[in-house]
Amino acid sequence: MRIVPHVRRGALARLGDAMARHRRIIVAVQWAVVLVYAVLVAVPAFLPVPEAGANLLNNLTLAAQFAFWGLWWPGVIVATMLFGRIWCGVLCPEGALAEFASRHGRGGAIPRWVRWRCWPLVAFVATTVYGQLVSVYEYPQAALLVLGGSTLAAVAIGWAYGRGKRVWCRYLCPVSGVFALLARVAPLHFKVDREAWAAYPRRTPAVDCAPLLSVQQMTGAAQCHACGRCAGHRDAVTLSVRSPVVEILASGPRDVGRAEAWLLIWGLFGVAIGAFRWSADPLFVAWRQQAAAWLAERAWWKLLDTDAPWWLLTHYPAVGDTFTWLDGLLIPAYIGAVTLVLGGTLQTGAWAAGRLARLPWTVLALAWVPAAGAGVFVGLTLLTQTQLRAEGVYLPWLDTARAAVLALAFAASLALAAARLARERVPPVRAALAWMALAVPLALVGAAWWQQLFRA
Ligand code: SF4
Structure with a gap:
């Protein structure tokens, strides 16, 4: 995508534009995260239980547990509330794999059952309760089952539906609904100027928005994965700062379903x-x-x-x-x-x-x-x-x-x-x-x- 700014853009906007220009770097980061994730999820499940005296620095199982549950989870919550769903769009290994599978899959139409609005609630409740029953935070076999199972399901859904899209992330991911709620208070977001969009003098190809958003209509950060692919599009999409209350105060009944x-x-x-x-x-x-x-x-x-x-x-x-x-x-x-x-x-x-x-x-x-x-x-x-x-x-x-x-x-x-x-x-x-x-x-x-x- 060629970015032709009408006016000089600020540093933050240029950072967003750089995300669109340097897509390959983001993809490389995603694959690096996939690699680290695969090692941390899979390898500890086949290692013996940590011996007495083992610690974070000399035992992969303990290090993986700390990385996943001690740092990753709380870190993702804070990051989403500050920067929007940048985890989803830039770092999430499951999203990257789902999109990759979708690019090379059968490209089927998204069925109605996938679009059921209660999936995020049902999936969140089911994984939370099941995770407690199998002690997912403490045992690598359970972590492999829960996280690995979720990743396999994401890949299968990606392979089956959509063309290069993140159907799993949009409709089925157990934490997608949580992130959509929390991103509403993020001070950072991709802002769409509809007037500038409409006034752009040339036809442009559609934005390849992986979570299937209509970028022109986007009014908040809830569903945006902050991947940056649309930054600068038609001189109308800009990485911007906003008040953390503005999206919630402006939300109408169409913005938040039951x-x-x-x-x-x-x-x-x-x-x-x-x-x-x-x-x-x-x-x-x-x-x-x-x-x-x-x-x-x-x-x-x-x-x-x-x-x-x-x-x-x-x-x-x-x-x-x-x-x-x-x-x-x-x-x-x-x-x-x-x-x-x-x-x-x-x-x-x-x-x-x-x-x-x-x-x-x-x-x-x-x-x-x-x-x-x-x-x-x-x-x-x-x-x-x-x-x-x-x-x-x-x-x-x-x-x-x-x-x-x-x-x-x-x-x-x-x-x-x-x-x-x-x-x-x-x-x-x-x-x-x-x-x-x-x-x-x-x-x-x-x-x-x-x-x-x-x-x-
Ligand atoms: S609207 Fe779509 S393409 Fe644009 S940043 Fe959000 S997820 Fe990416």
Whole structure:
């Protein structure tokens, strides 16, 4: 693509333009990431369990675990909230492989079942719960199964549908919906100037947008993978800085479907928090003991057996880590209970706020995105902390720093809710009540985090 700027472009815009010009460099980086990813996912699964005394620097299994779960996951969440979905467009190995397969595949039309809007929610819930059951964060076999399985599915979908597109990433990836929510607050985005687009004097070939966006119509960063391929197109697409609140404040009902709002409410605040909590919650431990005693009294031993295969429930007798069938029932039950309490309260609050403000509840719920993103980030750093402690690294300030991140994000969500209600000119009493309906459920989530960080 030849870039012919009408006016001198700033440094950031030129960086975006360079992404379009130097596509080969980005592709080379993607293949390098594919290589590293393949080694870190596949090789540890065939290595023996790390011996006592092994550490991050001398054991590939521990290094891979730290890279994937201690650094990669929290890093991707922060990067998405700051720079948009640059992980998806520039670095993601699964996306690169899916696109490659699609370029060389059968190029079929995308069927209706693939476009089902609830896939991101269903896939996120399923992988989160399953990941807990097989201890995906701790065992390389489980990581190979979950991550490798997801990559194989991405390649198969890429091969089957689309021509050089990322059909998997757009519709089916388990974290695509999460990234689409979080990218809405990113200060960096590819901005489309529709007037400049329309005024461009020549015909141009269509942009090769891998996630199948209509670039001319693009108004936000939610679905854009920030790959930079369209930068400079028709002198109308520019890598730009914006206020982190602008996309959420401007979102209408067409910009956020119910499935996406459910993912925010039931997925990020419900299932994710349940998954972060269960292993450290004294309530869960007490439940488990009571249930085991109750079963033992009745001599119902089957549920207390630990003979499930490792791909169904955690089963590593060599290191004394095995789940009973009872665990296999209680862990999803606990996550489900947390989801019902937190998700149910938030959903009720969103509905109530929508009725009070006479606005779509989905649009109002978007104000919770900063709090949800901070919660996922903080939850993931719990694992980073566990891994660092195993290496003898203690960070005494970490809980306070996490509480500060959560407090800032929750305050941002409350301010966003107030700003949205003011922007829509909701009458003051209704606006105050609607704001309360959004604030009270968030206080419950805050209390859950407080309890986990400081009382657990
Ligand atoms: S609109 Fe499409 S081509 Fe442009 S940066 Fe986003 S993902 Fe890439």
